[in-house]
Amino acid sequence: MFPENSSKYWSRDLETMNHVDRAELILKRLRHLLKYAYQNSLYYHKLFEEIKIDIDSIRNLEDFSTKVPVTTKAIIRREQHEHPPFGRIICGSDIAFIMASSGTTGKPTYIPFSKQELDRFAEHHARIMWSFGIRPRMGILIAAMFTMYAGAWGVFLGSNRLDLKIHPVGAGSPGATANAVRTAQDLKPEVLYGTPSFILHLIEQVQKIGLNPPKDLGFKIVFGSGEPGFSLQPIKKKIKSCLGEDVKVIDTGSMVEAMPWMTNAECEFESGMHLWQDIVYTELVDTQDMSLVSFGEEGVLTYTSLDRITYPLIRYYSGDVSYWVDDPCGCGRTYPRLPKGIYGRIDDMIVIKGVKTWPSVIQEILEKSPYYNGEFRIVLGEKESREYLKLVVEITEESMKMIQRDGSASDKIVEDLRRAIKNGLGVSAEIELAKPFSLERALHKSKRVIDERTISSELAKLRLHGDG
């Protein structure tokens, strides 16, 4: 039923396949999917008719990338609005489970799945969890919201398939963190799953109550999804320095539209997320012309889940940004990798004085500072027609004590942080220090950017129209 515990692979054939064979396998599945969608989804049927795609003319993966248009969130939204509840994308009525995009704003979009698909996701997630060292009979603490958010359910399915001992502590409700810590103390599961926000929060709690994690808790593998973070070295280091140096810190995840979502995942070598292309075929595309970008370049992750048939999404343009490489990995898997994980979203991109960056890049810089206490805010403003970047940075209790002993220490801390940002980002930032634990912690996903430029330009517009 399972490979040997010592086996590195769940399926050596699939995972170590050479590129030519894999491309052939993916192409076969893609063509099957395209035909299925054409025959069963009214949306894709009409689309393929309109743009006159001849599926048989797709002879290689480049053909697929150039001939088949992307599907966007806006399309799903429009379909669900005009043809409620699921839009004309849907292929079957055999629905067992409905998840939703955790859409940061506005109305959610709903993604339905059949029982057979859930079984396949379970298999895929188990296979991927195997790659970062999870083995049957381990205990897992699932510290994530079991709502229509896909994250927790994917882990649940994979854990169930792997015969793990599941501790579904949840997250998001009052007392959830304390509860997760208590359960970990009492039952010592080896594996912890949550959003990076939640896990960093849990670590703060562990430190606050003065536990000795390698002894008091039993974690050997920690994996997160839902936001950037776990691919970043300083974050890995922070978690290991709290939970134990040999604890693996694994970045995983894409999104419900690409379900099974764990097809972007680090292996036990922690060297960036593999793209498990034979499960979800993932392209990195240019934001301008949607063409495939070369290895080494940055692009938007575009997903085609190869065996989803209830709600097929073909070339789903995720808006998530990363860069990819095709270097060999110590694990022997031949999948391409995202060395820094998913570090931003198109909508989270910060352009300041012409330089383009992401909250996660700033986070990575701050995490290296000994003064930084794990939370910050980005304020983008405009003064006398000049843009500025301000960072409100929470400092550690130790830094706070330094300042209380000697007021001038705060100048030194500000100066250190300013230099780190200037060096890392190439842009100067105004630094404002915040007291330890004064900034609110997000329990699910963090929101860190306040763009006052938009606010002020909107105010300006209002004034022009005389409504202010």
Next chain:
Amino acid sequence: MFPENSSKYWSRDLETMNHVDRAELILKRLRHLLKYAYQNSLYYHKLFEEIKIDIDSIRNLEDFSTKVPVTTKAIIRREQHEHPPFGRIICGSDIAFIMASSGTTGKPTYIPFSKQELDRFAEHHARIMWSFGIRPRMGILIAAMFTMYAGAWGVFLGSNRLDLKIHPVGAGSPGATANAVRTAQDLKPEVLYGTPSFILHLIEQVQKIGLNPPKDLGFKIVFGSGEPGFSLQPIKKKIKSCLGEDVKVIDTGSMVEAMPWMTNAECEFESGMHLWQDIVYTELVDTQDMSLVSFGEEGVLTYTSLDRITYPLIRYYSGDVSYWVDDPCGCGRTYPRLPKGIYGRIDDMIVIKGVKTWPSVIQEILEKSPYYNGEFRIVLGEKESREYLKLVVEITEESMKMIQRDGSASDKIVEDLRRAIKNGLGVSAEIELAKPFSLERALHKSKRVIDERTISSELAKLRLHGDG
């Protein structure tokens, strides 16, 4: 795979069995369980040795009730404390899932289950959900916390077994109610599950945003568990008057220690909870001598889950209070019933001027008043060595307007409520009116009693010892 949709029963044989045959079936299973526990659970082995039980001498259900001692929460706590994590009660190491008692206070107790048991629970829950009208392919909104709390998971397992369309909206986190309402509007599932607190809160929301439920929402069956409420006529009436007169309002539930917990459940006739004795053998026992009480009498629900073997709990003395009857039900099932559901817990019992009552009894009286807005608090106090009962009652917006127009209306409302309490309870109460929506709503389970007598007696004790 499923009975015909028109079939009233999942298993006619089991559900309409005559008493003699059922007693024989239960006895057979009980003896099997006792032997299994004796052979596999160190706790039960030692216990049976100590009290010198000869399992073969248990020849009928009366023997079982008199010869086998109850298991209490205190015993589980002690076992888990002395032999962490699960105590010597545990029989197997084949654990797939761990739930916890939602213990209102203190450290949780953990109850582990195997995969095979979860499959059996799914079967049992499906069978019971069938009895209140749920059929394959219906949609279900599970608006309950998916944490280690058993409620949501039991419903999930049963729904999965019944091939329902599952909408796992969750509960307890900020925005959960609004989210549940939006999902119901968009996807119109026929079935709603949640705690009575949460469902009553959801109804408030529905009314507040001015929806027309029979059209805007699709609910046909609403079932709740986790606290008293859904067996009470005024509560049923309130929900039906909001969601539609033909919506079924079904009371279900016991506790994780008796898992599968849905073995106390109303059928579509809504005439009190059936006790599905061939799944969980349930006794009502006297609080003093633990003897079985007769039909028509009140007692403490004492559960023996008949096919749980990972963590068997034999005669689990739940602390939940009810009275039972054995009248025939319109559905033809031959199980005994709890006509008023579970209306109290031993620890929630209120004794005021020698009269014993429960928060749910007071709730039932208030729910009949046109002035009552759905939330209240009970304050028990002592003035000059005399006990008093004060009720802080939230009034409707309409009542509030009446008072604003004419100050004397408040006297009339207070007087009406006082008379209703006196008539229903036999005890006089002081009534204090609270503004609409001024009392906090519980999203999971309500806490309504403030006992100032304890506080003042504790203060008195402190004073005696000179610590005050």
